[in-house]
Amino acid sequence: MAELLYSRTKTIQEDKVSGFCPGCMHSSIMKLIGEVIDELGIVDKTAAVLGIGCCGLQMDYMAYDNITAPHGRACAVATGMKRANPDTIYYTYQGDGDLASIGLAETMSAANRGENFTVIFVNNGIYGMTGGQLAPTTLFGMKASTAPKGRIAEEHGYPMHVCETLDQLTAPYYLARTSCNTPANVMKTKQAIKKAFEYQMAGKGFSLVEIVTSCPTNWGLDSLKALDFLEENMLKEYPLGVVRDKGMEEK
Amino acid sequence: MARTFMKGSEAVAEAAVRAGCRFFAGYPITPQNEVPEYFSRRLPEVGGNFVQGESEVASINMVYGAASAGVRAMTSSSSPGIALKSEGISYCASARIPIVYTNFARGGPGVGSIQPAQMDYFEATKAAGNGGFQMMVLAPSTVQEAVDLTVKAFELADRDRNPVHILADGVIATMMEPVELPEMMSEEEVQKIRESKKNWACVGHKLDYANRAWIQPGQWQTTVMQKCNEEAAALYESWKKNDVMVEEYMVEDAEIILTAYGISGRIAKSSVDILRKKGIKVGLIRPITLNPFPTEAFEKLDYSKVKAILDVEMSIPAQYATDVEAVVRRRCPVEKCLCSGGNVMSREAVLEAVMKLAGQEA
Numbered sequence: 001m002a003e004l005l006y007s008r009t010k011t012i013q014e015d016k017v018s019g020f021c022p023g024c025m026h027s028s029i030m031k032l033i034g035e036v037i038d039e040l041g042i043v044d045k046t047a048a049v050l051g052i053g054c055c056g057l058q059m060d061y062m063a064y065d066n067i068t069a070p071h072g073r074a075c076a077v078a079t080g081m082k083r084a085n086p087d088t089i090y091y092t093y094q095g096d097g098d099l100a101s102i103g104l105a106e107t108m109s110a111a112n113r114g115e116n117f118t119v120i121f122v123n124n125g126i127y128g129m130t131g132g133q134l135a136p137t138t139l140f141g142m143k144a145s146t147a148p149k150g151r152i153a154e155e156h157g158y159p160m161h162v163c164e165t166l167d168q169l170t171a172p173y174y175l176a177r178t179s180c181n182t183p184a185n186v187m188k189t190k191q192a193i194k195k196a197f198e199y200q201m202a203g204k205g206f207s208l209v210e211i212v213t214s215c216p217t218n219w220g221l222d223s224l225k226a227l228d229f230l231e232e233n234m235l236k237e238y239p240l241g242v243v244r245d246k247g248m249e250e251k
Numbered sequence: 252m253a254r255t256f257m258k259g260s261e262a263v264a265e266a267a268v269r270a271g272c273r274f275f276a277g278y279p280i281t282p283q284n285e286v287p288e289y290f291s292r293r294l295p296e297v298g299g300n301f302v303q304g305e306s307e308v309a310s311i312n313m314v315y316g317a318a319s320a321g322v323r324a325m326t327s328s329s330s331p332g333i334a335l336k337s338e339g340i341s342y343c344a345s346a347r348i349p350i351v352y353t354n355f356a357r358g359g360p361g362v363g364s365i366q367p368a369q370m371d372y373f374e375a376t377k378a379a380g381n382g383g384f385q386m387m388v389l390a391p392s393t394v395q396e397a398v399d400l401t402v403k404a405f406e407l408a409d410r411d412r413n414p415v416h417i418l419a420d421g422v423i424a425t426m427m428e429p430v431e432l433p434e435m436m437s438e439e440e441v442q443k444i445r446e447s448k449k450n451w452a453c454v455g456h457k458l459d460y461a462n463r464a465w466i467q468p469g470q471w472q473t474t475v476m477q478k479c480n481e482e483a484a485a486l487y488e489s490w491k492k493n494d495v496m497v498e499e500y501m502v503e504d505a506e507i508i509l510t511a512y513g514i515s516g517r518i519a520k521s522s523v524d525i526l527r528k529k530g531i532k533v534g535l536i537r538p539i540t541l542n543p544f545p546t547e548a549f550e551k552l553d554y555s556k557v558k559a560i561l562d563v564e565m566s567i568p569a570q571y572a573t574d575v576e577a578v579v580r581r582r583c584p585v586e587k588c589l590c591s592g593g594n595v596m597s598r599e600a601v602l603e604a605v606m607k608l609a610g611q612e613a
Contacts, residue, residue, distance in 0.1 A: 010458055011458070013460050042455075043455075043458045044455050044456060044457050044458060045454075045455035046455055047453040047454065047455055047464070049316070059465070059467070060471065062463075063458060063459075063460045063463060064455070064456070064458065064463055065453045065454065065455055065456055065463050065464040065465070066453070066463070066464075066465060066466070067316070067319050067346075067453045067464075067466035068346075068466070068467060068468055068469065069312065069315075069316075069342075070312060070315075070338050070339060070342050070468075073308065073309065073312040073338075073339070076304065076305075076308075076309040076310075076312035076313050076316065077312050077313070077315055077316035077319070078316060079276075079302060079309075079313050079316060080274065080276065080302070080312070080313035080314060080315065080316025080317035080318075080319075080320070080324070081316040081317065081319060081320040081453060082316075083274065083300040083302060083313075083317065084273070084274050084300060084316070084317035084318075084320040084321070084322040084324065085320040085321065085322070085452075085454050087454075088320070088453075088454050088455045089455070105305050105306060105308075105309065106305065106308075106309050106312070108305075109304075109305035109309065113302075
């Protein structure tokens with residue numbers, strides 16, 4: 001008998017073809033979340049709260065419970081769900097426009113209350129679905145359809161650092177920034193997601209995993225060049241690593 | 252059951268708890284701050300959850316979340332706060348999530364005034380958010396009626412899987428009256444209602460693509476979206492046949508018909524009693540449901556006898572009157588007795604307006 005080393009996660013519908021752009025990392029992240037759910041054996045008690053934007057495209061592919069929140073409100077919706085039904089594992093899945101622009105109040109407030117759910121925050125520095133507008137996380141020198149000369153500090157302010165901002169609050173339990181640009185980073189992302197889910201299951205409170213990704217379509221780069229750009233520019237602005245892990249502090 | 256003396260806002264909150272509401276999120280706004288304050292004390296006693304949201308926008312979305320997890324959930328606010336909630340209300344209507352929310356309305360537009368008003372009629376009945384959805388809109392005129400309609404609102408919301416809106420005003424919120432509260436729903440019944448929602452609620456399901464809970468406040472496919480809207484339209488249509496609630500008071504022989512909802516309806520009713528004693532044939536049509544609109548009450552009037560209809564409304568310009576005019580179709584004049592900006596309708600103004608219509612000196 002051959003040993004089963006790998007099988008596709010059942011959390012993604014088999015008959016669906018991904019509609020994500022070539023080089024987009026949403027599908028990888030969706031797979032990683034699915035594998036974590038499989039490994040933790042919680043598919044029958046997990047539900048996703050999807051943001052608006054490309055992150056909401058998942059709804060059509062995922063095989064488990066999900067709800068779409070209004071733009072930016074995923075952390076408020078998840079607050080209501082988790083409070084009403086603490087036995088279910090809830091995670092929000094949000095992009096940078098959703099989480100850090102229109103949803104900043106909901107994100108900060110849920111984190112400050114230490115709500116016991118997990119946030120998966122996908123940061124590609126641009127609005128994807130609407131066509132490449134300036135995001136709170138857009139880098140200097142990165143052109144956007146609403147900032148044709150790129151981000152200018154005097155006009156647009158500075159790229160926003162979500163993990164570091166949330167690190168100013170007392171309540172959050174786990175804050176980590178990862179990427180999916182290399183196989184090693186993919187594995188680290190999966191570990192971070194798993195840790196965040198495990199902390200939620202242990203009732204530890206708010207956890208957020210920021211995943212720095214590319215958007216080849218709206219960056220105007222092919223998939224490989226987008227990876228180079230991510231490594232040379234995005235990761236300089238958004239250094240990877242665990243920003244806070246109260247679990248480690250307690251040990 | 253014994254009557255207790257309670258403030259409207261607290262009585263509504265207690266009625267909601269007794270009707271099985273186990274989640275409330277809200278943001279402070281006058282004149283209904285006693286609603287969140289009461290829930291914050293009361294819900295923990297019954298194993299429920301209260302959250303003071305960071306905004307009205309967040310609060311309605313917390314309610315959207317809690318109701319999507321199968322729990323009877325509610326929010327409350329006053330006019331400017333209700334406007335902020337329109338996003339989440341529209342999502343609940345689109346995803347067909349049963350929630351209840353109250354508007355203890357105050358003067359508008361803008362920040363307006365903190366005193367009672369009826370200036371959100373169009374918002375409540377015509378466009379409580381984007382996308383042309385509708386809700387049943389219930390309009391209490393006493394604290395007792397507010398209590399009774401709160402219980403009914405949860406039943407209707409669950410029956411239809413649709414938001415239900417209670418449009419009250421600052422008088423109902425701040426006035427104290429004797430009320431008879433409903434029996435406390437048993438914990439078994441609360442759980443039973445929760446269980447009955449498990450097939451669609453986002454609580455986790457056995458892995459089976461077809462049976463996952465998928466709460467969709469929108470659709471990718473336009474054909475599916477149209478089908479959803481057609482189903483919703485059929486539901487809205489069914490209310491007209493089955494769910495109209497209206498108080499008709501001394502209308503049989505009336506030559507002048509007062510029509511008003513909420514606190515204006517109550518003031519108009521007391522005016523009828525005074526005017527009848529003076530021998531003036533006057534009656535009242537008071538909608539309890541603003542949507543569905545009580546069309547039949549106006550349709551069955553004998554317009555050969557009715558000289559005029561008088562709209563009594565705390566809104567300038569008049570709003571409710573336009574729906575009255577639409578059903579009366581010029582079969583008699585629709586006159587207006589209005590106030591606005593936080594001024595409560597004066598009974599003297601109503602009496603004077605009726606006397607003038609009756610051709611008598613006040």
